[in-house]
Amino acid sequence: MLILKPNCECCDRDLPADSPDARICTFECTFCADCVETKLGGACPNCGGNFVARPIRPAALLARYPASTERVHSTKPACAA
Template structure:
């Protein structure tokens, strides 16, 4: 399963599971601004940064 990291690896801003974020094939995670700064390349592995799928936050309602 894809690890949904909760912060950007560059600027450490908070990223909710349903927030727009970008990841490389190693699951390094970046916010939109940092992805743009790094020209869609992971500064760790130089891999392509692609849009991370979003997950809905868990609901506390039973239904």
């Protein structure tokens, strides 16, 4: 089951579980679409993998399988700008 991290690891923008702007790599590193396109060039700064749109968990299942509340922030140079 996906963790559904609550924020962009680059700019710290909130990414609720139903956000169409969330992008993930194969390791579930989570970034917003804007950072993926403008800062990261489509490649994950943590693993080098590509990004895909994060699936949206149906609201009816969020109560039973909630999104994570643990915020992650990258210290990679690509996110410093």
